[in-house]
Structure formats: C-alpha cells, structure tokens
Amino acid sequence: MNSSMNQQILLNSRPIGEPKESDFALVETPIPEPGEGEVLNRTIYLSLDPYMRGRMSDRASYAAAVELGSVMVGGTVSQVMKSNHPQFSAGDFVLGYDGWQAYGISRGETLRKLDPKEAPLSYALGVTGMPGMTAYFALLDVGQPQAGETVVVSAASGAVGAVAGQIALIKGLRVVGVAGSDAKCDYVVKELGFDACINRKTQDLSSALKATCPKGIDVYFDNTAGSILEAVLQQINQGARIPLVGLISQYNAENLPPGPNLMPLLIKRALIKGFLVSDYQHRHSEFVKDVSSWLQEGKLKYKEDVVQKLENAPHAFMGLLQGKNFGKLIVQVSSDPTR
Template sequence: MSIQNSEIRLSARPIGMPTMETFQFVDIDMPTPRDGQVVLKLLYLSVDPYMRGRMSDAKSYVAPFEVGKSFEGEAVAQVVESRHDRYAVGDIVFGRLPWRRYGLSDGHGIRKLDLSIAPMTAYLSVLGTTGLTAYFGLFDIGQPKPGETVVVSGAAGAVGMTVGQIAKLCGCRVVGIAGSDAKTEYLVQELGFDAAINYKTQNLHTALKEACPNGVDVYFDNVGGTVTDAVLLRINDDARIPVCGQIALYNLAKPEMGPRLLSQLVVHRALMKGFIVTDYQPRFPHAIRHLASWVRAGQLKYKETIVEGFENVPDAFLGLFRGENIGKQLVKVADPQ
C-alpha cells in the first residue's frame, strides 16, 4: 500500500480570530532523499499562541507564514529513511519543521533526542522552548527573591505553570491567574501554587488584594489586557514584569488603545520588559540541565493536552484561544515505527 503524504497550508491571512477555513490540507508527493538528506515522519507537533502573529504580515520578531505555503513549528519526528551520516533510521529528532506528515531535512536545525532523560513530548514542553521561556523570563527579568510574591497570568498554560513552580523553588509566594475552576484547582492542589484566581468568575481586584496582601513583586505576563491592568494596580516598588505574551490581544481586528497604566511603572520604579527566548540561545544547554534536574527530582511537573490526528491540528490551534488546554497543547500525528 502506498503511503499518503499531506501538509497544512495558510489559505489566507485571517482578520480577527482564525477559522477552520484559514487552514488548507493539500496532498503532496512523498519525499525522496538525496545524499546528505533524511526523510522525517512527523510524530508530534506543537501549536502555540505566537503562531497567530505569524499569520499576519505585520513586522515582528519572526517572519510571517506565507499564504499558500506550509505552516511550521516545533515538532518531534522520526528518521524513516536516511542518506545522512549523522542520522540513522529510527532516530527520534526535534526541530522546527513544516506541518507535513513526511518531510525532508539536510540535518540542519534538527537534533537527536535522549529519551532516557524524558519522554519525547517533554522536549516540546518543559525541556523545550516552553521551559526555556519560563526559565529566562523569570530569572533574567523577574529575578525572584525568597519571600517575594510572584503573580503569573495564563498560569495553567505550559509556560505559566512552569514559571509558578520555579518561583516556588525560589521560596516565593506564587499566585496564578487562569480561566476555569478546574485550572485553578490544578494549580493549587497539584502544582503547589499558594493561591489561584479564576478571572472569569471572580472580581480580579478583590481577589488579587486577598491573594497578594503584601503586593506584587514579580508579575509574569502571558495575557495582557484587563488582567494585566488589575495586576499593575497591585505592584510594589521595584517590581519586575517580564512580558512573555499578550494572548488576550492577538485576535483583535483593531488593536486596543494603549499603553495602559504606565504611571504605575513610574510611581513604583518598576521594570517592565518584553523578551524573546531565542535571544538566550547560547545559554540553552545550561538552562536545560537545570530544568531536567528538577524534572528528574519530581520538583517540576508538566502537563500536556494532546489532540490525536493530523486532521485535528486546526481545531487544536483554535482551542488555545478558547482556553481548552491545560499545560502544553500538542497534536499527536503518528506513532514511531
């Protein structure tokens, strides 16, 4: 039986929230490797909020997706055919790969995974960009100190839950903000957050005052919007605010007016700084060693929401903006062979 290959392309640039029609499935030929190339079978792929920005042609820190071309993102794949001297059939690799069931690689931008450290999906979450984003944003900008209060928005997402747990390891009081009772319960009971707030059902201002009686020293911002407004009104002098994401704003057809509440930064001599995790690439190995040691010791937990089936990639992506995932949102495309 012949193997079928297909890819997912950007059909048109969305205005506001993307829809299923934003994604186009196209049948393509199976790749044939030349010398120095391998054929990769896609096993798991990651869908992430930042990809919404790449659907726009606005200037940003990463090039936009091209209309009519395949999406791409971080993924785990298996080498199923090799004409490359560094990769053997059966190797499990990680890289930024096209959303394509089977693809070609010349070996650049992929690396073999050590599955004795953690399962392959961990390299798309806590030992991958997710964990690194939490690590560098918190330590380099947040600079948490024992006894301080750290607030995390989007706390039940893959980055947020990692930030909160690392802050607890630093001896901080940690408060998470999430969008459902199930998520807030998970943060407190499973991950050890000191408190968690459901911003959809609780009054944020009242809840923050109760959860942060000594104010906020570090605010790790994943969402922006009215959530961030409420937290900024509780910051202490010399607060540090790493800005990781603004998911509340990504799908607005017309940007909101801002910036907001910058007077709070002046009054409290606070630092608010955006960052891109790739800027820290030379220090990735050091951070991964720390993250892996905490995972092995059971001090750093991670959770994945896994949707099965290549055909369900669009729905998994859109589910990010409906708040359906807890932890890292992944799609399982195939089992290794």
C-alpha cells in the same frame, strides 16, 4: 491517508479576528526524497503554540509571516526515516521545526537528537523544550526573583505559566496564578502547589489580587497582557519586574487595543521587558540541566493536552487561542514507537 503521500496543512488565508477552519487547507503531496546533506523526518508530535497566530498575520513582527499556500510553521518531534546527513541516521529521534505536516525535509541545522530514555519524546515540545525554556529564562533572568517575594503568573495552567510558577516555588517565592476556570485554578493550587489562583472569568481581578497578594506584587510573569496586566499594575511594589512573554489577549484583535495606564511603572520604578526565547539558545544546556533534575526529583510536574491526528490541528489551535486547552497542547501525528 495514503501511506505514500504526505499530509500537510497549509495557510489558506490570513485570519480576520479569530482563525476559522477555512483559513487552513488540508492537502496531500508525495512524500519527498532527501537530497544531499538532507534527512527525511516522520512527524510523531506537533506543537501548537499561541505565537503561531502572529505568524498567520502579515503584520510586522519579530518573525516572518507564513506565506499563503505554505505549510504552517511549528515545532516537531520526529523520527528520521532516511538520511543523507553525516550526523543523523535512520531511526534517530529528533526535535525540529518541520511544521504542520506528516513528513518533512531538513538540512540538519535546526535538528537536535533526543534520547527517549531521558524523558518522553513529547516533553521536548514542552517542559524540556521551548515553553519550558521560556519559563526558565524569562522568570530567572528578567524577573530576577528573590526568596520571599510574590510572583503572579497569568495563563497559569498553560505550558509556560505552569513551569514558571513551579520554578518560582522552587526558588522560595509566594506564587499566585491567574487562570480561566475553577478546574484550572484547582490544578495549579492542589497539584502544582501554587499558593493561590484567581479565576479571571468569575472573580474581580483587582480585589482578588489585593486579597491574594497582601504584600503587593514583585514579579508579574505576563503571558497575556490586557486586563490582567492592567489590574496587576495597580498592585506592583517598588522595583517590580515584569517579563512580557506573551500577548494572547491581543492575538485575535482586528485593531490593537489601547494599552493600560503605565503610570505605576513610573511611580514604582518598575521594569517591563519583552522576552524572546530565541535570544537564549546559547544557554540551552544550563536550562536542560536544571529542569531535568527538577523533573527527576519530583519538584516539577507537567501536564499535556494531546490531540490525535494532524487534520484536527486547526480546530485544536483555535481552541488554544480561546483557552480551551488544559496543559501543553500537542498533536500526535503518528505512532510513538517509544510508548
């Protein structure tokens, strides 16, 4: 890339079913100059997350769709290159939302300074960022786990599920994961300490849940919906709670699939509640305090799947929706001077 140009990935067309390379366009534009009250950021890391598939569609949702021809949205860790903002200086490291581009302009409202001495910069896109915060509040506030209960976590090796499961272990629960390969199951059991893990591709979900959750299921941390939710509902206990965090099984669906039989929710007087992490921004410091201490104490482990170069983001994102990533998926867009 020309050093005086800004590399950007735009939404070229709205996907029908699974996204494809032609739905994205790689372009180069002049690096912008910050105006009054603005900062110019150089992207170091870009976060890739399942919610982005919804933003590519014009289907009504909780957030506005990305306009065709616009830069794809996404969380970023960057270094401030130029600043006309009183709260930021050149050289600062910041967490922001500049999207799929090498350089971005921000007015500072959504920027948060990062201290690389506290944690690696990339962690702000994962365990100490939005995915970790999702795991923390969805499990603790919606799931209301009690010591001795059983929690099942889908997408258990992913950025959200792995953290949710480990927090459940810290709180004294029996934790059963559901993942898409033997390698991922081995990781969450042997490395993260889950009590068991079910390979959704090779095992019968209903029989495996009965075997691994002999006392039933009290909390289901749902990242996927679909067939896993349907199987879990048959095993829930009275008063069970289900934080509905993601619908990754449906994101590429051209037509919305029929829902599972919800009769067990009625019979068991269970709670299922949708969760958006944006509702918890006012409690960010509470989350950071707990998760930072758990990381320092070695109670919380974290795995990253790092892809090099911005131009590889579309391919990596398509793999994410197919479950090909292993850990929190990020793109390293430029060099990290702290490593």
